[in-house]
Amino acid sequence: MLSLPRFWSSHRGELATLLAQHVMLVGLSTIAAVAVAVPLGIFAARRPRLAAPLTGIANVVQTIPSLAMFGFLLPVPLVGGVGARAALVVLFLYGLLPIVRTTIAGLRSIDPSIVEAGVAMGMTDRELLRIVQLPLALPSIIAGIRVAAVVGVGSATIAAAIGAGGLGEYIYRGLSMVDSTVILAGAIPAALLALAVDGLLLWLEASMSRRHRRSAIPAAVAMAAVALGVAGSVAVGARTSASVVVGSKNFTEQLVLGELVAQTIERWGGVSVDRRLNLGGTLICDRALTTGDIDVYVEYTGTALTAVFHQPADTDPAAVYDAVRDRYARTGRTLLAPLGFNNTFAILVRGVDARRLNLQTIDDAAQVAARWRAGFGYEFLERPDGFPGLAKAYGLRFAEAPRVMDLTLTYRALATGQVDVIAGDATAGLIKGLDLFQLADNRRYFPPYDAAIVARSNMLLRYPAVREALERLSGRISAADMRAMNYAADVEHRDIAAIVREFLR
């Protein structure tokens, strides 16, 4: 395992960019939340009948898990989709509640005789608010902002799932590589950032509730402005003026393929590339491709047929490819010729078990499965070509209902004995790395999953050289190539960009 300091120093440019993106996400969304929540809180504090429903709504928003919120927003025009904009919207919504609540509480806790004195002195509503109520409620409001910002730092790590960048990218990357160093490389700076934000706002809150407040506010505002400015210039400076946006799903092979597509376009396509890798599952990528948030990614024919187009599974590779290509064409997208390998689902067991019990096929395993526990990714449990059909085809029964976990965690769970059988990818490098054994699909249950590049047709028309470049990849990547690249990334922890560069050479 790489040591953490070494990882940071070799990735310091990227680390700075991700940290800057993180600060931008939290900073901008918190500022927007303050701009909306404080007036809303003032409004509600003066109309007690409104305060309860308003905080109620904000409460409900808060209880939606952030990952689900990103999901809800995917199909929403303007605010949804993938990328930083959608992440900002989600973080903004989360920030509202604590600030609304503390604004109301701060205003309500002011001694009535002080307010009465203000009114009796002939202050207008506005003057009362500006001179008396807001200054007195300020420590409470700052406390709410503190909560919002600290929660925001945490939630922003999840934004990496929709390609918004930030320190969560290391966490997701680490999860998909099953490499805790990479996870920590993102998690530790995120935690430190949360502590720093907390400390800064705590100091502000304290100096605000003491006297001599005048100096504290401008100092804090200046500090926030400088932080945002620096973060902004780093984050923006790092982004190229992209012409083609390359996406990928959130597991190692997809990161490799996304990088492969990106480097191919950069080398032979003659345009610059914006990488939106590590986007999440099939549905997120498909949605992003439909809306134009990304221009190209690599899909698998069987997945497209069943999960994207909701067709019954089919076992003939050519028929599946044609059906999928036609359906993409009808929706403005082009499926290029397959890359050359079939990433079918692999039913995996530990190598020691396979040898001890002499298991070769899924049929063999079905005999002993009643004593086993299974662990599957969310997608495999839900997909029409996933677990339910498999169980029926082979008469599989396990000791208990399959455990649901992140796909990338299942390999480690199998290797450490937490589960006894998983459904992984046939090309996964970890199969070799963790001494796992792939059972043969002797009843030919799984449809073909030929990897192929799918792109927005209008992008290919605009950049014929990109199409030409991408077609060079057709039929060039064998299952062995793919497994080797995945192994290099997952087990040897080599830099994906370097692995791909080597392959393209």
Next chain:
Amino acid sequence: MAGGAIQFEQVSFSRSSLPVLSRFSLDVNAGEVLALVGRSGAGKTTVLKLVNRLLLPESGAVRVEDRDTRDWSPIQLRRRVGYVLQEVGLFPHLTVAGNIAVVPRLEQWNADRCGSRVHELLDLVGLDSDSFKSRFPDQLSGGQRQRVGVARALAVDPPVLLMDEPFGALDPLTRADLHVAFRRIQRHLGTTVMIVTHDMGEAFALADRIGVIDRGELIALDAPRVIAASRDERVRRLLDAVPAVPRS
């Protein structure tokens, strides 16, 4: 000089359908100190709030400087009427100078004028400007706070000053000091003052005339000397509550 005269004409006011004042009439002359004395809940505070239009009468009329309070802009009226509460209501986040200068600033006075006014008023209420102006309210004693409250209420030289139990929460010595200071200031400025208090002793110490209010009714209104000799039982009860101090 009509500046500051107040008339109540047949004023009725009720709170949650319980009558607080019924057909209440009272003339306050410009430049006098009038004390309204009564037990808690007699309607004294309501009377004050009707003057600066924190409340409006249900029937009848309240006139300030010969103008019905309904016709005054509430903001304008309140800036012409100083108000001192028992709780003082100093703004805890502002210094003494900041508190006193609130209304002058709202009236767009420039900084120099505000500064010299603060100095003048602190002088007037007997606080040393240099050592007090940059203190915060929680760094003041109760008596000092009350003095600042009076200074704040007088900031733009209002013709009328309303005081609601202004010295009620103070110890007797501080109170006596403030009474003396108050009479001096009032004579100096010629402000029309309405004070409400439950303490007949305080009324004697401050007022030119004393009104006795009982269940929303004005049952007596006269010079302190006359009130002291009143045979009305309700007035006597308030008089008897004043601790018997041997006055030689």
